[in-house]
Amino acid sequence: MKTKLIIATFSMGAIFSEFIEALLNEKWQFIAILIVVVFDFIIGAAKAIKDGVGFKTEKVLKTLIKMVVFWALLATVLSLEKGFPYASFLSEAIILPIMVLQLIKPIKKIQQMGYINSETAEKILSNIDKHKNPIKHSNTSEKIIPEVD
DSSP states (O other): OHHHHHHHHHHHHHHHHHHHHHHHHTHHHHHHHHHHHHHHHHHHHHHHHHHTOOOOHHHHHHHHHHHHHHHHHHHHHHHHHHHOGGGTTHHHHHHHHHHHHHHHHHHHHHHHHTSOOOHHHHHHHHTSOTTSSOEEOTTOSSEEOOOOO
């Protein structure tokens, strides 16, 4: 019985160490997710303070959960790429759109705070994330609710 337990433990240790090594080889992707999520959080906290809403603990928890979910998704995709060499496009195909959308959210928040007053930013942002906070036009202080097509 002890022998089987030792063999099983060493086998699981070998598999786990191989998995950890594969993830550490792609550490910059995990760091990129961390930076983008933390950047979005910092801009969101600054916007909340500027709007007078205040700092909310549930937003911190939501950010932490979002980062863990993105890391789990990346770990899953990287393990699929390791197991199936022809699926090497998965990390770019799945993670890149998520990161682009995560970068658009702080841009929208900065524009809503009034630090970006570009018509180009307004045009881009009016086509994205229509169901949430309305955007402000740079030449007026009133909020414009984008029309849904």
